[in-house]
Amino acid sequence: MLIPVKPFIINVILLAIVFGSLVGCSFGQSAERDKEPLIEIFTSGKGLVLQTDKPILFFRLKSDGSLEYDSRSLHKASRKSGHISDKDLKTLKAILETSDFETLRTFYDSIESLKDSVFVVQLAIMQKGSTKQISIKNYMPDHPNAGSYYPPVLVKLLDEIQRIRPMSSFEKKNNLVLNMPI
16 A cells, blocks of 8 residues: 655654754753753841841752852952762752751751840742742851751751852951851
8 A cells, every 4th residue: 555645754754843943942941941040049147146137149059050149358258150070969969859958947056045146047849849948047057956956858958058159258257157156
């Protein structure tokens, strides 16, 4: 049995167009997902810590490994961007995918009452189509009681982020990291 050439070619062309548009849509969606933030951390402070009139972007990591952060100097913060290594991206994603991460609370109060300062770390973690918000007041992972207060997965995540994020000379000199010195 012979297949008429014209209808066969037309059907093949139509299938190619439909398949091509489906593949194009999935590639477009994938590219959009790569631009979505995976992790965002903002910091704010009052009192004897570096005061901010608005939250400072400490770290914004997108799914494709691109990074944004506000680099601080004495009088201002300027937005910087970069890219983390594939190894660091895999490490952070692995931490976020642990079952322990799902059990984190939304708020961690200060371990120790500080009368002269408040430093707040606000995390937004995007995973599985939703956002997990975590606020930490006066984060002190070096405090003697920290091991029983902060879950190890939270400490590990914040340690990795602090290791990965570039720091300005001003930030290094003034120890402007996520934790409060004790």
